[in-house]
Amino acid sequence: MSTRRCATSSNRLLDALPAKERDRFFADCTLVDLVAGSVLYEQGDRIRYVYFPTESSISMLATVDDHSTLEVGMVGREGMCGHALILGGDFASLRALTQGAGAAWRTDTTTFRRHLENLPALQPLLDRYVSILLRQLAQTAACTRFHVVEKRLARWLLMTQDRAQADSFDVTQEFLAFMLGVRRVGITTAASSLQSRKLIHYRRGSITILNRDRLEAAACTCYRFDLEVYRHGMTARARGPGSFRHQRALAGPIRTTDA
Structure with a gap:
């Protein structure tokens, strides 16, 4: 993976941080190019890096009996990969596979945990994201069963x-x-x-x-459910100027046309 630098993150989570905290976080990040099909970590691996996609997308896969695999979540520029660290864990609960090639901000586990302690806005922001992600994972399980x-x-x-x-x-x-x-x-x-x-x-x-x-x-109603959960979850406590603009949806406005 080659490294590049750019002026803005284009990751909605990091963009939602106050400017000073965002700058401090970026100072310890590297912008890497993720290659389609590359495995960031297997289920059960110790997490070495946290990824915040800007152009890339990452599939989260659950493995059953070492044979069957199913995508249970997808992460793009609205989120991050390595959420177990936010909950105090060290190991990946799901396999992380690069689905769409492109850039992502990357930081190592030790640095990420230090920022969780020292950047006041980071932990509450990521707590809200994890809550959203868990709801979306549960919705995907129901979707797989019923739709x-x-x-x-x-x-x-x-x-x-x-x-x-x-x-x-x-x-x-x-x-x-x-x-x-x-x-x-x-x-x-x-x-x-x-x-x-x-x-x-x-x-x-x-x-x-x-x-x-x-x-x-x-599409099934789960698509709109995911958008609504993200929008409401990320804006529940966001009151700063422009925060709704940054966090309103995964990649743009929610469409409500049904025909």
Whole structure:
């Protein structure tokens, strides 16, 4: 991973810190490029680094019986990876896999814990984020159990678009089946249905979202639930100038069009 420096973080959590605390935090961070498909840590590994994505996205995966794996969460510029440290833990409870390549701020565990103690605004901010993340993880578990593949696929595509900040992105059917925990034939059927309704265009490992509003209407209610939980959770105690602008949603305004 190569390092780069830039003037702003473009990570919503870090942007929400007071300027002086943000500058102190950045002084001990490195901007790294995460490579798609790279494993940041396996489930049960000791956490060495904390990541705050700016352009990249990270999938959080649960492994069952050392064979089956399922994506239970996705982190982009709205959040961070390494949340166990906020709760006082040392080990990763989930596997962290780079889903979308791009930049992320990285700091080591020792430095991160020192900042938790010395930066007054950091711990309360991250406590709120962890509370939100746990609710979203629980919602994903319910979504996997009760919602059909097509609606779950639509939700996943919207979540990915939010973090990729682009209408088109590369993804294979094998990867989608892996993320959603279903057989490839289920992904083929669901993607074909969305394409026939002209919501997406899928060809040879590349997906383009053609109609964002109609895709939201086709997704399960869990997508909007995640946005609302983040917005309300992160703005509950934020009263500073511009804080709502920084924290209102994962990647932009919440759309309410249902048709």
